[in-house]
Amino acid sequence: HSRSVDLYQRGHAVFPGGVTRATIDRDPHPIYAARGEGAFLVDVDDARLLDLNNNFTTLLHGHGYEPVMEAVSALLSTGTCFSNPTRHEIALAELLTSRIPSVERIRFVNTGTEAVMFAIKAARAFTGRSAIARFAGAYHGAYDWAEAGQNGFEADDAGRRKARLAYQGAPNAVANDVLVLDFNDADAVEDALTANADRLAAVLIDPMPSRAGLIAPTRDFIDRLTAVAGRHGILIIADEVLNLRQSFAGASARYGLKPDLLVAGKVIGGGFPIGAVGGSATVMAVFGGDRRSPLVSQGGTFSANPVSMVAGRVAMEAATPAMFDRLEQQGNRLRAQLAEIARNHRAPFSVTGAASLFRLHPKAEPPRSWAAAAQTPGEAATMRSLSRFLRAEGILLPHDAAACLSSPMTDADLDQVSAAFDKFLASHR
Numbered sequence: 001h002s003r004s005v006d007l008y009q010r011g012h013a014v015f016p017g018g019v020t021r022a023t024i025d026r027d028p029h030p031i032y033a034a035r036g037e038g039a040f041l042v043d044v045d046d047a048r049l050l051d052l053n054n055n056f057t058t059l060l061h062g063h064g065y066e067p068v069m070e071a072v073s074a075l076l077s078t079g080t081c082f083s084n085p086t087r088h089e090i091a092l093a094e095l096l097t098s099r100i101p102s103v104e105r106i107r108f109v110n111t112g113t114e115a116v117m118f119a120i121k122a123a124r125a126f127t128g129r130s131a132i133a134r135f136a137g138a139y140h141g142a143y144d145w146a147e148a149g150q151n152g153f154e155a156d157d158a159g160r161r162k163a164r165l166a167y168q169g170a171p172n173a174v175a176n177d178v179l180v181l182d183f184n185d186a187d188a189v190e191d192a193l194t195a196n197a198d199r200l201a202a203v204l205i206d207p208m209p210s211r212a213g214l215i216a217p218t219r220d221f222i223d224r225l226t227a228v229a230g231r232h233g234i235l236i237i238a239d240e241v242l243n244l245r246q247s248f249a250g251a252s253a254r255y256g257l258k259p260d261l262l263v264a265g266k267v268i269g270g271g272f273p274i275g276a277v278g279g280s281a282t283v284m285a286v287f288g289g290d291r292r293s294p295l296v297s298q299g300g301t302f303s304a305n306p307v308s309m310v311a312g313r314v315a316m317e318a319a320t321p322a323m324f325d326r327l328e329q330q331g332n333r334l335r336a337q338l339a340e341i342a343r344n345h346r347a348p349f350s351v352t353g354a355a356s357l358f359r360l361h362p363k364a365e366p367p368r369s370w371a372a373a374a375q376t377p378g379e380a381a382t383m384r385s386l387s388r389f390l391r392a393e394g395i396l397l398p399h400d401a402a403a404c405l406s407s408p409m410t411d412a413d414l415d416q417v418s419a420a421f422d423k424f425l426a427s428h429r
């Protein structure tokens with residue numbers, strides 16, 4: 001592991017903790033990627049790993065997908081960024097608005113994190129309210145309220161200064177006005193939304209939050225959430241940054257959720273940085289209006305850069321209903337195999353997920369809530385040792401996040417995952 005060890009030392013000299021972003025595996029050191037080849041990642045020491053991470057679920061077609069590489073190469077000779085709009089952003093916008101039912105209008109940014117921020121701004125501007133309800137354990141980006149304080153402050157009863165946010169639609173919105181609820185708990189959601197109706201701008205919901213266990217929403221939960229939000233004029237923001245990869249029309253369409261705003265990222269950039277916020281023409285109108293005073297200002301030096309736009313369009317054109325069907329069949333088969341192997345060994349492991357996504361849990365029963373998915377230190381250690389074992393078997397499985405398939409993976413590749421899991425359980429009992 002000589003090159004990895006060298007990079008590990010250099011990384012620690014320049015990055016706090018040795019890395020510039022969270023890595024899925026640091027044990028005994030991060031896997032330093034040298035290149036990707038379809039379903040596989042090759043590290044700097046020439047280890048070849050079936051990549052079930054795909055850059056945190058970004059790559060639907062695996063690494064180095066030829067049509068994307070060719071389109072990007074052709075584009076590079078024309079320049080990489082302009083402050084002017086290009087035909088490429090319109091083409092990707094047309095593709096996305098034509099296939100995602102709740103997205104009539106769209107704006108592009110650079111990351112999912114940014115897109116969530118813009119969706120929250122839009123919801124506050126549209127409703128004139130400030131609070132946001134969200135679900136415990138769900139991840140929506142790692143950021144602070146970057147604009148807090150930019151527009152002055154107001155003092156609370158104790159004289160403490162609270163930052164004021166910059167929304168023309170909701171001039172008194174203050175930072176950190178957040179209500180945290182339990183996913184799939186329809187009773188609690190009805191009560192909380194009803195009691196806070198006059199101050200809630202939106203409910204922010206990932207239809208299958210990965211960090212909270214990758215647990216499917218129940219139909220009853222979606223229906224009652226939709227009804228109570230609609231009754232009180234509270235917008236629904238679907239965060240599909242990760243789960244858009246579930247189907248051709250996205251995850252909301254799949255689970256019967258009809259969001260007012262929808263946030264996307266990851267797969268829609270074909271392997272390049274991207275984020276997007278879309279929604280009904282009525283709500284998205286807050287981004288339009290007079291050039292000098294839209295309700296919500298949106299900048300972004302690299303927003304809608306042609307490289308991401310072209311890569312995203314080519315990747316999404318290749319993401320056909322047939323491709324999603326095949327990934328779903330493979331995902332169903334793998335999830336069933338893993339669950340059966342656990343049962344055969346009478347091992348406390350279960351599987352959640354849908355379509356091309358799955359998560360293994362060190363629990364006898366598949367968890368049905370965020371609380372049930374939470375791991376004891378011992379369970380977390382079991383997942384790390386599974387991930388380390390699989391790595392030695394040539395498989396890259398994130399130990400604390402959603403794993404995913406990519407279209408170049410064959411049934412035989414996935415059988416290797418099942419075989420390696422079987423071997424782990426046989427040797428760790």
Ligand code: PMP
Nearest residue numbers: 111112113139140141241242265
């Ligand atoms: N929302 C969800 C559901 C995500 O999974 C992520 C990224 N893992 C984000 C938001 C943030 O996206 P980005 O990393 O592109 O900022």
